Amino acid sequence: MSKRDYYEVLGVSKSASEAELKKAYRKKAIQFHPDKNPDNKEAEEKFKEAAEAYEVLSNPEKRQRYDQFGHAGMGGAAGGGFGGGMNMEDIFSHFGDIFGGGSFFGGGFGGGGRSSRRVNRGSNLRVKVKLTLKEIAEGVEKKIKVKKYVECNSCNGSGAKDGSSFSTCSTCNGSGQVTRIQNTILGQMQTSSTCPSCNGEGKMITNKCTSCAGEGIVRDEEVISINIPAGVAEGMQLSVSGKGNAARRGGINGDLLILIQEEEHPELVRDENDLLYNLFISIPDSILGTAVEIPTIENKVKVKIDGGTQPGKILRLRGKGLPDVNGYGRGDLLVKINVWVPNNVSKEEKKVLEKLQNSESFKPQPTSQEKSFFKKVRNFFE
């Protein structure tokens, strides 16, 4: 399933401000709201699509990642586990920020009993995962042990002892909201806020579960297996939806955020999707030519170095770099040739070299292209 560009979904430019994003999302949310489009699957999809786009773009960290990596940076390329989209409850639970205290439902669409009740949300968990270049090149499944809040088994997360000992909150009559009329200079204003007695849940537990003291969650450990797509890089963050902390009393789980870290390779240096390797050959080898073994991520490859190769030359082994995280091909392995100058030679070697010193063919005779070669390589390995 290919996703539409988030900016396109909201109909804003890439440079849209926070206020513009909010305004655009508000418009879409009202246009495609399920109350306004009953039994309309297409509207519901658009509603969800807009919510997802807003969820990402309204978060500066996520937005930056999206701008840089596209949908793949959101974990979409993982082929399982990542980016499962948003469900309706998620979306409604965020509406308070957009429409302010549930007034959207009260005023705009009448009734609103369903969604103004607050849904508990578990907090997100963040873990770091260190990967070798080989794991990054191939993609990897990692099993991570995470300490977190999980649903209480005794009460199935409800927090109530026998699973049904609830009573409707008498303060808010189950709506989760209390409304107040205030007299202001602009006239009477109605404000609604979360019910303090039941924390917006609309119900109270009469008989609390003893295992979790009525919270519906307990501290535990879980082994979570995650599929990390090939081509990720240091600093990228993937999110596994619903694998964070469980919420109090059967709410929505938080997400598990995975921060990618790269282990240093002993010989290869990463430069985006390319890999760099510094090769050192001897002076005789540079003159006479040789065959060398170059390490790649998978194995070693044999490379022929022609006689008369100048130091500084860069060989490009196509496709021997890292795969692009968005699936756009593979980088190369760049091999920079260095000629090793010995700083200690024997008497006999010295004699040979002294003969060569005055030899005509050993006098530097660079071509004009070679003279300006510095231009090309100055940024390499710095």
Ligand SMILES: [Zn+2]
């Ligand atoms: Zn319990």
Ligand SMILES: [Zn+2]
């Ligand atoms: Zn209440």
